[in-house]
Amino acid sequence: MLQTDLIKGSLRTIVLKLLKENGRMYGYEITRRVEELTSGKIKLTYGALYPVLHKLESEGVLVTEAENFNNRIRIYYSLTEIGHSLVSEKVRELMEFIESLQGIVNPKTGPSYA
Amino acid sequence: MLQTDLIKGSLRTIVLKLLKENGRMYGYEITRRVEELTSGKIKLTYGALYPVLHKLESEGVLVTEAENFNNRIRIYYSLTEIGHSLVSEKVRELMEFIESLQGIVNPKTGPSYA
DNA sequence: TTACATTATATAAACATCTTATATATTATC
DNA sequence: GATAATATATAAGATGTTTATATAATGTAA
Numbered sequence: 333m334l335q336t337d338l339i340k341g342s343l344r345t346i347v348l349k350l351l352k353e354n355g356r357m358y359g360y361e362i363t364r365r366v367e368e369l370t371s372g373k374i375k376l377t378y379g380a381l382y383p384v385l386h387k388l389e390s391e392g393v394l395v396t397e398a399e400n401f402n403n404r405i406r407i408y409y410s411l412t413e414i415g416h417s418l419v420s421e422k423v424r425e426l427m428e429f430i431e432s433l434q435g436i437v438n439p440k441t442g443p444s445y446a
Numbered sequence: 447m448l449q450t451d452l453i454k455g456s457l458r459t460i461v462l463k464l465l466k467e468n469g470r471m472y473g474y475e476i477t478r479r480v481e482e483l484t485s486g487k488i489k490l491t492y493g494a495l496y497p498v499l500h501k502l503e504s505e506g507v508l509v510t511e512a513e514n515f516n517n518r519i520r521i522y523y524s525l526t527e528i529g530h531s532l533v534s535e536k537v538r539e540l541m542e543f544i545e546s547l548q549g550i551v552n553p554k555t556g557p558s559y560a
Numbered sequence: 561t562t563a564c565a566t567t568a569t570a571t572a573a574a575c576a577t578c579t580t581a582t583a584t585a586t587t588a589t590c
Numbered sequence: 591g592a593t594a595a596t597a598t599a600t601a602a603g604a605t606g607t608t609t610a611t612a613t614a615a616t617g618t619a620a
Contacts, residue, residue, distance in 0.1 A: 432484035
């Protein structure tokens with residue numbers, strides 16, 4: 333049963349995947365990247381993002397580095413080893429879930445070529 | 447912004463879509479069909495399903511008919527006109543969301559041919 | 561120089577949703 | 591007689607999301 337942590341929890345996987353691909357990122361950057369990748373369709377809210385980031389940190393999945401940029405604090409997040417080993421698993425789970433959804437919502441047709 | 451009602455709310459759309467395709471269904475049947483369509487990967491829980499069905503009813507999206515089958519009550523759910531006009535919109539939203547997710551999780555490759 | 565948009569992190573309250581546990585009851589199978 | 595499958599349903603608790611709010615610096619246009 334995939335469902336658990338997925339219908340609700342895709343945000344975690346998104347964050348993990350972006351950090352894997354981009355090395356290290358700060359919160360604002362993550363929301364920007366998601367908007368960019370989805371043509372503005374998905375806009376993360378900070379009220380959702382920061383709790384997820386903090387939780388991932390407390391779980392040892394990522395670490396933070398605070399840096400000064402233009403007199404502003406910028407907090408970079410990057411994956412730990414644990415985090416790295418988690419990403420592919422989570423991404424695979426999400427993709428399986430997506431396939432399952434497509435099996436329900438779009439049972440006749442194959443993958444879309446949009 | 448699709449996100450709202452989707453990361454969490456795909457259950458509504460799944461129910462709507464199944465009712466559209468199958469005319470009328472009862473709760474137990476819906477969970478069975480979802481398991482079937484997803485090769486057992488998604489198992490709906492009744493604690494999630496029934497509240498959704500009741501809510502959709504209170505919103506005028508579906509109606510119920512109680513019937514007797516083998517001395518057991520079976521409650522069939524079917525879409526109202528409002529329900530019918532809602533399905534395609536919700537399904538389109540869910541598919542857009544799926545595409546967005548794929549854009550994040552699988553940015554390089556096209557659709558999977560698994 | 562004032563105002564507004566953008567950049568940047570963060571928390572709390574309210575709300576929605578989901579899981580788990582529980583209750584009930586019939587029929588079929590071992 | 592016991593267990594599995596069929597069938598609906600609710601409550602408590604956990605989790606996750608939105609909305610509102612706070613703070614603060616920089617860039618830009620009027």
